[in-house]
Each structure stands twice: as C-alpha cells, then as structure tokens.
Amino acid sequence: MAPRSRKPAQPNGKPAPSSPSPLSANVATLSDKPEAEGAPSALLAPVLEDREEVKVNNASVTEMKxxxxxxxxxxxxxxxxxxxxYTHTDVRLALGWLSVFVAGGTGLYGWKVDFENSKPGVWAGVILYVLLTLAQTLYAYFVEGxxxxxxxxxxxxxxxxxxxxxxxxxxxxxxxxxxxxxxxxxxxxxxxxxxxxxxxxxxxxxxxxxxxxxxxxxxxxxxxxxxxxxxxxxxxxxxxxx
Structure with a gap:
C-alpha cells in the first residue's frame, strides 16, 4: 500500500498551515466588502426604531390608503x-383662505351697507368666491391629481x-x-x-x-x-x- 502524503513540516516540526482555497478567499472578500456609503439601497432601508402604532379600520379602504x-x-x-x-398644498391652502376672506368681507360689507347700495359689492364678492372655489377644485383634480x-x-x-x-x-x-x-x-x-x-x-x-x-x-x-x-x-x- 502506498504511504499517505503528509503536509510539509515547518522547521520547528509542526505542519505548515494550509492556504485558503480560491473559493473561500472570494467569499471572504465579498462578505467583508462594505456597502457604498450613501447608496440608495442603504438610504432606503427601513427605520428600525420604536414608533407609534398605526391602527385603522381595515374595513375602510380610505383609511388604509x-x-x-x-x-x-x-x-x-x-x-x-x-x-x-409643499407647492400643491400651499396653492390649495392659498385659494381656500382667499375664498374664506372674500366670503367674510362680503358678509361684513352687506351687513354694514344698506341692502340696495350693497348689491353690486355683494354680487362681486359672491362671483369671486365661486371662482376661487372652482379654481381650488380644478387645481386639485387636474394639477395635483x-x-x-x-x-x-x-x-x-x-x-x-x-x-x-x-x-x-x-x-x-x-x-x-x-x-x-x-x-x-x-x-x-x-x-x-x-x-x-x-x-x-x-x-x-x-x-x-x-x-x-x-x-x-x-x-x-x-x-x-x-x-x-x-x-x-x-x-x-x-x-x-x-
């Protein structure tokens, strides 16, 4: 029977350490390679921290959305x-607040001035209020969507x-x-x-x-x-x- 091969011994009599295989070397290199700092995949990782529980009525699709x-x-x-x-939100809020101010100003004007004399101003205020409300609705539907x-x-x-x-x-x-x-x-x-x-x-x-x-x-x-x-x-x- 042929004798088994042995690892070459070092001068001190101990066997020489075996060198890592190419496969294991590649695995170590890949696993030790850090992910690029600021990479989208790293930035978009979930936030692993305590947070408030979000609970909705799961029978309501609107609440879940x-x-x-x-x-x-x-x-x-x-x-x-x-x-x-917040551009879209700001535009809708601006149009909404303008319509509120116009409605309030129109009501105050109609209360201060007698009915016949206030008619032109009240009509102008009503028309402006309707236009602002319509503009807010159209913006939300066609622009913001x-x-x-x-x-x-x-x-x-x-x-x-x-x-x-x-x-x-x-x-x-x-x-x-x-x-x-x-x-x-x-x-x-x-x-x-x-x-x-x-x-x-x-x-x-x-x-x-x-x-x-x-x-x-x-x-x-x-x-x-x-x-x-x-x-x-x-x-x-x-x-x-x-």
Whole structure:
C-alpha cells in the first residue's frame, strides 16, 4: 500500500498551515466588502426604531390608503433622503383662505351697507368666491391629481446634484379573486447645473394588497411597508428602471 502524503513540516516540526482555497478567499472578500456609503439601497432601508402604532379600520379602504400615504411621506422625507415640497398644498391652502376672506368681507360689507347700495359689492364678492372655489377644485383634480409626495434632494459629487421625485398613489378596487390594493407610481429626475444638465431619469410602478400591510386588527406593519417602498424607489434612483 502506498504511504499517505503528509503536509510539509515547518522547521520547528509542526505542519505548515494550509492556504485558503480560491473559493473561500472570494467569499471572504465579498462578505467583508462594505456597502457604498450613501447608496440608495442603504438610504432606503427601513427605520428600525420604536414608533407609534398605526391602527385603522381595515374595513375602510380610505383609511388604509391614508395610513399608507402618511407612512410613505414619513419614510421618504427623512433628513438623509428627500426634503418634501409643499407647492400643491400651499396653492390649495392659498385659494381656500382667499375664498374664506372674500366670503367674510362680503358678509361684513352687506351687513354694514344698506341692502340696495350693497348689491353690486355683494354680487362681486359672491362671483369671486365661486371662482376661487372652482379654481381650488380644478387645481386639485387636474394639477395635483393623485400626487401624495414631491421631494427634492441635493448632494455634492464634484458638483451639486439635484434629485427630484414625484410619487402618486391610488387604490385598485377589489375583485372576487383579489383584495383591494395600494398602487404606487413614481417619476425620478437627477440633474446638475440648476437643472440644465440631465444626469438621469426613470419611472416605476408597483402595487400590493392592503392585506399585506394590515393585520386582522387593522394594525399596520410599517417596517414591511417601508421595505416595499424602498424596493420600488431604490432601482429608480440607481438607474435600473425603465
């Protein structure tokens, strides 16, 4: 019988340590490689901390949608992500407050001035109030639409880079075979030089049933929801979307 081969001994008589195989070396290298700082996938990780419980009536699709919209805003408007832009809200509030002031001023004018003399002013106030209310309604329907979040982020990579994201949401009604679902649609634009140089853009859409985020008591699984939102937004920011 042929003698078994032995490992070469070191001068002190101990066997020499075996060298790691190429496969194990590669695994160690990959596992020890840190994730790039500021990468979208890292920034969009769920917030693992104690938070208030979100509980809704899970028989109300409207309540579940509002809860998801609010959770999405909290998640994307973190300091290391996007700064929320309130342009649509500001426009609606401005039109609403103007209509309130016009209505109040018209009522006060009609009370101070006698009926016959106040007619032209009251009619003007009523017409202006109707126009402002109509403008607020049309703006909310045609301009703002289903938009729930608009955010902007500025970073510096040899130049100032501006990222802008717009997210819309809606509810897909239930069918005999499926539960009602929360549908997201987003657009993303990355630019430099004050918007003059386009660096990248993308869009994405996804949907998930509300029953995946709310249990039988109506309590929302916020971490699971944030993981899903991150999985939709991250590829767009990394330029891997359509």
């Amino acid at each position: 509002h809860a998801c919209d609010d959770a999405l805003k909290r998640f994307l408007s973190r300091p290391d992500l996007f700064k929320q832009i 289903d938009i729930v979040f608009v955010g902007k982020r500025k970073t510096f990579d040899k130049r100032i880079v501006t990222e802008r994201i717009t997210v819309t949401s809606r509810t897909i009604p239930s069918t005999p075979a499926t539960a009602p679902a929360y549908a997201l649609s987003l657009t993303y634009v990355c630019s430099a030089a004050g918007g003059k140089t386009l660096l990248g853009k993308g869009r994405a859409a996804a949907e998930r049933g509300y029953n995946e985020f709310f249990d039988t008591r109506g309590v929302m699984d916020q971490e699971r929801f944030e993981r899903w939102v991150g999985s939709v937004v991250s590829p767009v920011m990394e330029g891997k979307s359509e």
